[in-house]
Amino acid sequence: xxxxxxxxxxxxxxxxxxxxxxxxxxxxxxxxxxxxxxxxxxxxxxxxxxxxxxxxxxxxxxxxxxxxxxxxxxxxxxxxxxxxxxxxxxxxxxxxxxxxxxxxxxxxxxxxx
Amino acid sequence: xxxxxxxxxxxxxxxxxxxxxxxxxxxxxxxxxxxxxxxxxxxxxxxxxxxxxxxxxxxxxxxxxxxxxxxxxxxxxxxxxxxxxxxxxxxxxxxxxxxxxxxxxxxxxxxxxxxx
Numbered sequence: 001x002x003x004x005x006x007x008x009x010x011x012x013x014x015x016x017x018x019x020x021x022x023x024x025x026x027x028x029x030x031x032x033x034x035x036x037x038x039x040x041x042x043x044x045x046x047x048x049x050x051x052x053x054x055x056x057x058x059x060x061x062x063x064x065x066x067x068x069x070x071x072x073x074x075x076x077x078x079x080x081x082x083x084x085x086x087x088x089x090x091x092x093x094x095x096x097x098x099x100x101x102x103x104x105x106x107x108x109x110x111x112x113x
Numbered sequence: 114x115x116x117x118x119x120x121x122x123x124x125x126x127x128x129x130x131x132x133x134x135x136x137x138x139x140x141x142x143x144x145x146x147x148x149x150x151x152x153x154x155x156x157x158x159x160x161x162x163x164x165x166x167x168x169x170x171x172x173x174x175x176x177x178x179x180x181x182x183x184x185x186x187x188x189x190x191x192x193x194x195x196x197x198x199x200x201x202x203x204x205x206x207x208x209x210x211x212x213x214x215x216x217x218x219x220x221x222x223x224x225x226x227x228x229x
Contacts (some may be wrong), residue, residue, distance in 0.1 A: 036218075037163045043119070043220030044157065087156075100147070101208075101218055103157040 022088030116165040119221030136207030142187035
């Protein structure tokens with residue numbers, strides 16, 4: 001799996017957009033970008049995923065650069081409950097290792113009043 | 114609502130005893146479930162892949178005789194920590210992947226194990 005690089009921590013004011021970057025310069029053509037988050041002492045929660053097109057759902061938007069070497073997760077209006085560790089994971093959608101996720105250290109996002 | 118149910122959420126046991134953790138897929142049948150472990154201030158580490166009706170596949174460095182996995186049905190996988198010791202104290206999390214959802218994982222709430 002391609003390795004990802006994320007800043008260890010970020011701050012965001014409540015109500016503002018939180019933009020979390022992720023570098024994945026060795027991503028392969030069949031690998032998707034997944035974002036999960038983990039609120040303290042809970043299991044991770046799926047947020048969004050994409051291959052090459054930008055994606056949006058009720059939780060967030062995912063912007064993937066044209067060369068696919070980096071992406072940005074956008075929480076449009078951050079709330080205090082969005083404080084969590086955010087993981088960017090690059091993974092093939094199928095294949096012999098289907099389902100296995102490799103978690104890095106992620107980005108600790110702190111949303112403050 | 115929750116897709117994955119994990120039980121118990123918190124367990125304290127004496128050193129040398131065994132602890133069983135259950136992971137249930139509530140909304141769909143899961144031929145494959147995953148078990149992760151997370152130590153304080155660290156990221157999740159995959160321990161093993163649980164396959165319904167067959168032996169689990171363990172990651173390198175994980176003792177299969179110590180962490181017994183049983184996936185007897187399409188909705189239930191169990192992880193038994195045998196002869197637990199204080200160093201086994203950790204946060205254990207299971208997950209399931211729904212076929213056709215492009216590898217989206219649904220995680221349980223986790224089990225906090227404290228071995229005294």
